[in-house]
Amino acid sequence: MPDVTDAILDTFLRDGYDGASLSALSAATGLGRASLYHRFPEGKRAMALAALDRVNERFGVEVIAPLHACGPPQERIDAMLAGLDRFYDGGRRACLLERLIASADRDAFRRPLVATLQAWTDALGLVLGDAERAVDAAAAIEGALVVAALGRPTVFARTLARLSSEILRR
């Protein structure tokens, strides 16, 4: 039995925020709609924020923590890239940030989404000694996910490989 928040997250990733109905969330979690409201009295928006919390936890462990580890920069970068490959399942898994920032309710999510992105780019910028290059790397990953979904799955692995060989080069 998969965790309720994970099932909610998967549903938002698949259908988007506006496209994910309470019925779909209910089916994915195995809980009745009313039970979902028992767990998330603030409704659908709170479910999305809980999914984002879950993303933050996992992303922190898989992607950000390796950046704070010991070892030379190239090693930490490669550990981050390996974490990204796992986190996004080789480019087959969508990004919740994209799904929520593209929703009609984006204003309700903007602050936490910006904070999530910033946590990543701050940690990466520290390793690179360059904040802009960290933002650019995040953009490269996000774009690879979009284009992978548009029928070009190999772009994701290629992007990881290119970041590994070029992100520390001046």
Add this chain to the structure above:
Amino acid sequence: MPDVTDAILDTFLRDGYDGASLSALSAATGLGRASLYHRFPEGKRAMALAALDRVNERFGVEVIAPLHACGPPQERIDAMLAGLDRFYDGGRRACLLERLIASADRDAFRRPLVATLQAWTDALGLVLGDAERAVDAAAAIEGALVVAALGRPTVFARTLARLSSEILRR
């Protein structure tokens, strides 16, 4: 009075496919919901496909045509990048491909979306002599749009500049 299809396109860009209600499309176009169905008897999906046709026209003129022009590769690339800057309004405008591929109805849109991406990467790949690099460049643009929407507007101009200086380098 802006064109009806342009108003529909803007609404899908702002709210996403699932987030754009017929009421919102009606308000944006100034037409009643029934009038929208007179123009698009196949309903909301047909409105999105008409918006995509409009994107294809404009993108063809602004971005793809410069790639087929005469002149050295660097000149053609820079003309394409200038077209992208106009087309996406310096990164402030969203991409319809992202909005439609992220919808719960993505399967209905997949073919035309893949075709739109391919038209671009084919033309760019011809100039570069490398299909994969063309796909990677498209990913860079898409990612810059996502991250720009996440509160980092300068990433778009930086991405255009980087593509200009590096896309032809081996």
Add this chain to the structure above:
DNA sequence: GTCTATAAGCAGATAGAC
């Protein structure tokens, strides 16, 4: 804590007057 039942409203879509 999950359920059935239901509320109130909006969704996409249609009929038919003008």
Add this chain to the structure above:
DNA sequence: GTCTATCTGCTTATAGAC
């Protein structure tokens, strides 16, 4: 070709039994 009015079904959300 646009309108008012309407249909059906699904939406988010709630009440209250168990």
